[in-house]
Amino acid sequence: MNAKELKQVKEQLKEGHFPQWMVTDPDIYKLEQDKIFAKTWLFIGHESEVKEPGDYVTRMMAEDPVLMMKNKQGEINVFLNSCSHRGTRLCTEDYGNKKAHTCPYHGWTYSLDGDLIGVVAGNKVFGEKMDKGDWGLRPIPRVESYQGMIFGNLDPEAEPLEDYLGNMKWYFDIMLGRSDGGMEVWGVPHRWVAKANWKMTSENFAADPYHVQTTHRSAVELELTPKDPMYASYGHQVVLDNGHGINVITSETGRSRLKYQGMPEDMWPMFERNLTENQQEVFSRVTNFVGGVFPNLSFISTQSGSEGNGHNHLNFRVWRPLGPDKIEILVWFMIDKALPYEFKKKSYRGFLNTFGAAGTLEQDDTENWARIVEASQGKMARDRSLNYNNVINYLMGFDNLEPDKEFPGPGTAYPSCYTDHIARSMHRYWLSLITADMEEEEKV
Ligand code: FES
Numbered sequence: 001m002n003a004k005e006l007k008q009v010k011e012q013l014k015e016g017h018f019p020q021w022m023v024t025d026p027d028i029y030k031l032e033q034d035k036i037f038a039k040t041w042l043f044i045g046h047e048s049e050v051k052e053p054g055d056y057v058t059r060m061m062a063e064d065p066v067l068m069m070k071n072k073q074g075e076i077n078v079f080l081n082s083c084s085h086r087g088t089r090l091c092t093e094d095y096g097n098k099k100a101h102t103c104p105y106h107g108w109t110y111s112l113d114g115d116l117i118g119v120v121a122g123n124k125v126f127g128e129k130m131d132k133g134d135w136g137l138r139p140i141p142r143v144e145s146y147q148g149m150i151f152g153n154l155d156p157e158a159e160p161l162e163d164y165l166g167n168m169k170w171y172f173d174i175m176l177g178r179s180d181g182g183m184e185v186w187g188v189p190h191r192w193v194a195k196a197n198w199k200m201t202s203e204n205f206a207a208d209p210y211h212v213q214t215t216h217r218s219a220v221e222l223e224l225t226p227k228d229p230m231y232a233s234y235g236h237q238v239v240l241d242n243g244h245g246i247n248v249i250t251s252e253t254g255r256s257r258l259k260y261q262g263m264p265e266d267m268w269p270m271f272e273r274n275l276t277e278n279q280q281e282v283f284s285r286v287t288n289f290v291g292g293v294f295p296n297l298s299f300i301s302t303q304s305g306s307e308g309n310g311h312n313h314l315n316f317r318v319w320r321p322l323g324p325d326k327i328e329i330l331v332w333f334m335i336d337k338a339l340p341y342e343f344k345k346k347s348y349r350g351f352l353n354t355f356g357a358a359g360t361l362e363q364d365d366t367e368n369w370a371r372i373v374e375a376s377q378g379k380m381a382r383d384r385s386l387n388y389n390n391v392i393n394y395l396m397g398f399d400n401l402e403p404d405k406e407f408p409g410p411g412t413a414y415p416s417c418y419t420d421h422i423a424r425s426m427h428r429y430w431l432s433l434i435t436a437d438m439e440e441e442e443k444v
């Protein structure tokens with residue numbers, strides 16, 4: 001992107017427009033890999049996925065395979081999942097428990113701390129000089145966690161995770177910190193590949209309740225959701241730090257029909273002990289939380305069946321870019337450890353019906369994301385000149401919605417979820433990252 005194009009893009013974003021060529025442009029994709037995915041905090045997994053010493057999961061941080069495992073002292077470490085000998089992928093399973101990891105290529109063995117502890121034929125072939133201490137697994141430069149959520153960052157200089165999450169922590173505390181014992185992941189994350197660009201999927205969750213009544217029309221027809229076209233607008237869209245955002249969806253009356261998303265009443269005193277008064281107020285009124293941590297972690301915490309005819313559930317998801325027009329989706333189902341088993345089971349069923357690889361709502365969304373990609377790759381959509389107005393529209397709430405100063409949570413809260421405030425904030429943050437190292441004179 002040259003200085004002239006940057007100037008043009010900045011002007012377009014200022015006006016609530018987004019240039020369509022940037023959605024799937026291969027050069028922009030490369031920039032995103034270098035400037036965003038190598039420098040921001042990426043979600044790897046939840047601490048409950050590695051409960052016992054030796055438990056491990058393998059994941060990808062954008063393009064890097066990583067191995068997250070618990071050592072004998074109970075510490076969780078994350079390494080590049082690549083053998084230090086010839087670089088092959090060390091662990092090939094998705095998850096499991098091992099006392100040590102042995103490479104399938106030449107048999108080098110690593111401890112649960114990532115130390116090299118076994119070399120086939122050892123000194124006989126490598127001599128006395130090679131120090132095994134130099135050839136352990138390479139740790140991911142930064143690994144930090146918040147409320148059991150483990151993130152990694154490839155940039156050793158990155159700001160601490162808690163600073164990066166900023167005022168999103170307040171909402172994480174409600175969703176993840178309300179119960180004694182925290183949350184646990186049930187099962188393994190669902191995983192599948194879809195045709196989509198990661199920006200559009202992140203934005204769909206963090207910033208776009210406007211699509212709900214059209215895309216998910218089938219939910220209305222099944223009477224899971226009301227007909228009211230404004231249904232998903234009630235509540236607040238809250239713009240948070242660093243391109244993060246959350247929609248706190250209530251109902252027309254500003255209150256969910258069910259307090260605390262319909263969680264069992266005997267848990268309420270615990271919530272009230274663990275949450276501040278303002279957090280209780282938000283949590284007691286909410287029907288759905290839906291939002292995202294920039295760049296590609298999203299979540300939805302919902303009553304299954306918006307009218308409270310099911311059990312609430314929470315899922316987190318990562319949209320891992322596999323190219324400008326392809327993503328891998330990972331979805332974790334999470335639930336309060338403190339809940340009774342029967343409730344958890346029903347909640348999991350509600351999740352399976354709606355979200356995850358076979359969920360009806362998930363399928364509705366996936367089709368639209370594929371079509372955005374298809375319609376953004378032709379010559380006309382990719383034309384960067386201003387010959388025609390080659391932009392897509394982010395004008396909702398642009399100059400007709402003021403923040404609600406009375407909202408009890410942090411962030412800038414707008415009194416409607418049908419607005420593009422979070423999307424515009426994501427775009428601004430995204431542009432600031434991908435242009436961060438441009439020469440000063442190129443900055444406009
Ligand atoms: S590549 Fe792992 S032992 Fe050779």
Ligand SMILES: [Fe+2]
Nearest residue numbers: 212215361365
């Ligand atoms: Fe959707």
